[in-house]
């Protein structure tokens with residue numbers, strides 16, 4: 095058991111794409127977790143003149159309100175990671191739960207879940223999010239994450255449903271029963287190991303999707319209002335027209351980081367998928 | 374006269390599909406037969422005739438709509454309820470399926486698959502005893518245990534996988550084996566050697582067998598008695614000689630026309 | 642026993658999908674109606690209260706706005722009557738009056754700004770569809786070779802860069818550091834849209850950057866999906882036969898492959914075009930481009946609920962319609978799709 099897990103991990107690392115993706119992700123995670131603790135400057139207090147370019151005093155300069163951009167950046171990464179984690183945890187749980195019960199129970203339950211997810215797929219989740227968020231006056235990190243989470247499970251729910259269906263119709267489940275395996279044993283030893291990589295890939299994709307969605311929502315003006323995230327940094331830069339003034343230091347760090355997070359998770363998800371798609 | 378171990382009485386299975394406009398498919402329609410100790414019977418029929426459905430009901434994987442299956446006089450749905458009785462039943466009645474590809478969980482090693490079968494054993498055994506029994510069983514079916522024990526199914530060929538499935542039968546030595554088209558997805562050249570394994574099972578352990586196939590030729594090769602199934606019903610029953618020489622049902626005659634000469638010439 | 646009626650499967654499929662579309666639209670309408678009224682603290686009521694209390698200076702306008710808001714939302718009525726009113730107004734094409742752009746009606750505002758969005762999105766998306774797919778086919782032809790790997794990497798990165806981020810970089814690069822293009826807007830301030838050479842040229846100058854950002858950032862998605870479709874297509878027996886047996890030139894093969902694999906992608910194009918109104922919101926904001934996305938943003942920031950509501954309805958309606966058309970298109974092209982849905986039971 096242990097040897098098979100470690101050999102899988104070794105195989106994973108042999109995929110260059112996975113290793114690079116993981117490395118980028120770990121660096122971003124590290125910065126987001128440790129950064130704010132080391133660099134103890136408040137991201138929300140005005141500490142100097144506005145638009146001071148990066149230099150010795152302020153490593154990444156100051157923004158339109160004279161706040162320290164590096165502090166904002168570090169806290170922003172942390173905030174965005176929080177949003178990603180909460181939102182993807184919510185949508186992943188919904189997707190797994192609904193997809194599995196649709197497959198297992200079939201019939202009416204299946205019909206309801208499938209219709210619901212079809213409707214949700216037809217209405218773009220970004221619109222639903224805007225609609226939800228537009229009417230919520232005060233929007234914290236939690237609210238934004240929940241809004242993202244409950245609107246983005248539909249596609250993956252269908253994925254889990256079809257995976258579960260194909261597992262349930264596989265002969266090996268019958269053979270496990272004929273081997274006297276208990277229901278619990280079948281779930282743990284047969285179903286979970288096959289679903290797990292898919293869950294991991296789904297988590298990675300949903301995580302990056304949620305981070306992107308938060309940026310989009312906030313930029314439109316229906317996202318974060320209270321906590322610092324990468325989206326909020328871009329929003330502030332946008333409303334103070336920093337781009338056209340050439341104030342690059344408030345734009346480049348958050349936008350590059352968002353792209354890096356997306357890319358690293360995309361690389362991880364696709365390499366997990368490639369490795370575990372048994373022929 | 375050997376004793377009857379399995380009785381199938383008035384067995385019927387109706388599938389209901391669709392939610393609003395329900396449609397009924399009568400997959401198995403009131404069939405009756407029995408299996409004696411050490412006997413090999415074949416269930417022959419075209420695709421969709423209800424063979425697999427029958428097999429699954431006998432293996433207690435699927436509940437019949439009506440009718441009974443009795444094993445050693447016990448009704449398998451009424452009299453077998455708790456885990457202990459279930460294990461006893463599957464220790465005595467087990468199966469091999471058609472598709473050697475979906476018969477294995479791709480995340481499992483052969484070692485795990487084989488070890489799992491010990492669930493069905495009452496007696497306590499230590500790991501080494503189990504492994505040596507497993508190796509014994511794998512050798513019986515012509516596999517080299519050391520080479521395959523730690524492999525996963527996708528590293529094995531279709532024929533090897535089917536042998537592993539049969540090795541599980543050699544391991545538990547049930548009273549009755551239900552083999553649902555065990556050779557249909559295997560290369561034709563390997564078929565006979567797999568069939569010989571089933572004959573060996575009978576010769577060594579007196580295992581009764583229900584051999585399911587759509588190939589009348591294969592059925593005549595292995596079995597003592599042949600049941601011809603057509604649209605959920607058993608339309609003809611007899612020894613291979615009887616079936617080959619004087620088939621009564623038109624469907625059997627049609628089946629016979631498609632049997633390659635190779636088999637039939639042994640009986641004429 | 643049910644009487645078996647033989648309906649043309651295409652019509653059966655079309656009807657079924659129409660049902661799903663209408664169901665979805667109803668759900669969307671219901672959400673649009675219920676959300677502002679259900680959320681704790683009733684943001685709609687408090688906004689109306691706030692707006693009628695202050696912010697608007699002239700007393701006549703205040704009165705008019707107040708009357709209009711009460712008229713639009715009828716918050717004093719019970720919920721079900723509000724709903725019936727909401728739906729019946731909708732059927733008559735009445736989306737209410739904007740607060741921000743008072744006294745313009747929401748429908749007029751949408752009619753005024755939507756064309757600019759379409760003018761931006763349709764060419765950009767279509768062109769990137771064509772070029773992205775073409776590159777995808779070429780990559781598939783050279784599978785696992787150097788060209789393929791380079792294309793794959795670039796496309797993957799492009800997929801991770803949303804159009805609005807790309808837009809920000811384009812502005813920084815081509816409007817600020819190298820001031821070739823204006824930094825935003827649809828045309829120079831003070832100019833009035835009309836069909837003159839002078840205006841068209843000025844408009845094009847403002848048009849190029851937002852166009853590029855949408856064009857480039859959607860290349861990746863098209864290219865990657867086309868590549869995988871074409872790879873599968875190449876592996877099929879008949880392609881093998883066509884290429885080997887007939888001995889076509891490389892260029893002809895690319896063209897042929899493109900035609901074979903483009904079918905599913907056409908459906909994707911229809912969907913994305915339907916999406917384009919929603920998808921352009923962020924790009925328009927970044928560029929200050931005067932389309933529907935821009936006024937949506939302004940509506941949200943001014944809490945102009947009638948306008949927000951109206952734009953939502955329009956976006957969802959176009960989207961569903963585009964999706965429906967693409968489904969029918971697909972079923973028309975590929976009969977398997979409709980049989981799969983109707984079911985051969």
Ligand SMILES: Nc1ncnc2c1ncn2[C@@H]1O[C@H](COP(=O)(O)OP(=O)(O)OP(=O)(O)O)[C@@H](O)[C@H]1O
Pocket residue numbers: 388389390398399400418419420421422423424425426427587
């Ligand atoms: N789970 C199910 N739900 C609905 N109908 C089913 C189900 N399983 C089988 N059927 C139907 O029951 C009938 C008998 O199927 P069965 O699998 O028993 O046939 P078979 O003789 O084993 O055929 P084959 O040679 O193809 O394996 C078929 O018409 C089949 O479509």
Ligand SMILES: [Mg+2]
Pocket residue numbers: 424425426471553
């Ligand atoms: Mg079958």
